[in-house]
Amino acid sequence: MRIATWNVNSLTAERIDRVVGWLDIAQPDVLCLQETKQTDDAFPALDFHARGYASVHHGEGRWNGVAILSRVGLDDPVPGFADGEPADDEARLVTATCGGVRVSSVYVPNGREVGHDHFRYKLRWLARLRAHVRADVPAAGSTGGQGRPGEPVPRAVCGDFNVAPDDLDLWSPAAFEGSTHVTPEERAAVAELEALGLRDVFREQYPGVGDLFSWWDYRAGAFHKHRGMRIDLLLFSSDLADRVTWALIDRIARKGSKPSDHAPVFADVEVDPPS
């Protein structure tokens, strides 16, 4: 089972061709999208359905917007946090069961500047994501669901975390001194999420290897200068993480005209197909 994530930086008519083209080439079983910037009505579900993908979208229009595409089933979709607290104003999280895996597509707030209100929102958001993972369980007896309420299920939390977990995930640690994405607070928030048993499966495939980035600034030729960050993560529960055979960032998808500023990331897991 191939599980992928891609911040597409909008799903306009121009970008949809790139996404559909990537589905045809990469053949993911599950693809988590972020920054669709579409309303639910405008989300091009039919383009995906025509290629065998069911989908769920949680959008608001101009900004944010997340989706999950799956060709191994898609059940019990939940928009936003399942922590019982008031709904988030912004469409940054959607969760569904795909092929027996509880999948979340996440778009963590950027933070803007350290100390900014939006930075505090980012930290609160990551804390809420942790609460969501603890609280969210698929309905008992649902198709593809392997867990009963209260029992852990295979889980994949995938998306744009806007946090580089380690200096190894930066083209230049010095270039990010004092900026967001690298602070101890942000890294601790991701580490607390991982403390629930979730593992950064891309990093596990490439321990100690630098220059593996998933985002490059549009400006100043950053992509061609290999000046990027690894901020798009696949966090898998251990039962899945133990069965990952390989993972890749498809930086080819960052090339050409009108690319997203992010590249897709995927991991392959040896799992039994849903019965």
Added chain:
DNA sequence: ATGGTCGCGCAGCGA
């Protein structure tokens, strides 16, 4: 060269 480019939407903000 202390900026540089995108997307959204039509000014200027957000990333």
